[in-house]
Amino acid sequence: xxxxNFDERTAQTYEAKWPELFDPAVVDPAVxxxxxxxxxxxxxxxxxVGTGRIALPxxxxxxxxxxxELSPAMVAQLRTKPGAETVGxxxxxxATTRAGGDFTLAYLVRNxxxxxxxxxxxxxxxxxxxxxxxxxxxxxxxxxxxELRRLPPGQTVHPFTVTPEHLGFEEYDxxxxxxxxxxxxxxxxxxxxxxxxxxxxxxxxxxxxxxxAGMTLRERWAGWQREPFTxxxxxxxxxxxxxx
Ligand SMILES: C[S@@+](CC[C@H](N)C(=O)[O-])C[C@H]1O[C@@H](n2cnc3c(N)ncnc32)[C@H](O)[C@@H]1O
Numbered sequence: 001x002x003x004x005n006f007d008e009r010t011a012q013t014y015e016a017k018w019p020e021l022f023d024p025a026v027v028d029p030a031v032x033x034x035x036x037x038x039x040x041x042x043x044x045x046x047x048x049v050g051t052g053r054i055a056l057p058x059x060x061x062x063x064x065x066x067x068x069e070l071s072p073a074m075v076a077q078l079r080t081k082p083g084a085e086t087v088g089x090x091x092x093x094x095a096t097t098r099a100g101g102d103f104t105l106a107y108l109v110r111n112x113x114x115x116x117x118x119x120x121x122x123x124x125x126x127x128x129x130x131x132x133x134x135x136x137x138x139x140x141x142x143x144x145x146x147e148l149r150r151l152p153p154g155q156t157v158h159p160f161t162v163t164p165e166h167l168g169f170e171e172y173d174x175x176x177x178x179x180x181x182x183x184x185x186x187x188x189x190x191x192x193x194x195x196x197x198x199x200x201x202x203x204x205x206x207x208x209x210x211x212x213a214g215m216t217l218r219e220r221w222a223g224w225q226r227e228p229f230t231x232x233x234x235x236x237x238x239x240x241x242x243x244x
Pocket of ligand 1: 002005047048049050051053054069070071074093094115
């Protein structure tokens with residue numbers, strides 16, 4: 001089992017720590033994109049469903065949603081939300097856990113593929129997803145493009161957020177393709193810290209993982225509103241499709 005980085009404290013403060021993620025301007029385009037791909041009467045599998053930030057509004061759009069989640073504390077938070085009874089959850093590692101049933105859509109948002117910290121686990125995740133998709137079904141990943149170009153030679157640390165309440169630094173080990181995210185929040189005058197390892201992964205490497213699992217790239221955008229993906233894009237929304 002991978003390490004569970006979403007403990008009780010993180011689960012309880014998830015929305016307070018990342019309020020921008022819950023902004024309707026962020027959530028609504030993602031939900032519309034996913035609802036369209038799931039199709040009328042479709043069913044969706046969210047890997048790392050968390051507190052239901054995306055699963056709950058997607059379910060309200062009429063898509064049947066099931067989640068896989070490693071952290072019981074995150075599931076407990078999901079269960080406190082209105083409409084949570086419409087979202088089934090299987091507790092387990094999404095690299096290997098099957099929910100039972102076939103889905104028209106599987107999705108993995110907010111950089112969560114990087115929580116799998118080895119290439120083997122990421123490859124296994126694609127295989128596990130492909131096995132649960134109906135023919136023609138789609139797998140969507142939203143993830144950042146590795147920011148190695150921001151590192152001058154010899155430097156290993158890059159600040160990704162600097163505000164009075166939140167400092168965040170990415171600490172890169174390019175040999176192992178791991179970036180450790182270090183967060184420092186000031187909450188009620190006290191310092192809270194959190195560090196978690198991530199395996200950053202290139203779009204082309206993800207395409208190869210999809211191919212190994214029998215899926216091909218169908219679309220790649222810079223964001224949920226289908227902004228063009230360019231050399232300057234800092235993240236991408238990619239859609240791979242299982243053969244019909
Ligand atoms: C960044 S949060 C995103 C939660 C939710 N998808 C959202 O968009 O708000 C990542 C979630 O994935 C879960 N997670 C990380 N690695 C996992 C794994 N290997 N298997 C299942 N869940 C995992 C974490 O516990 C956490 O709830």
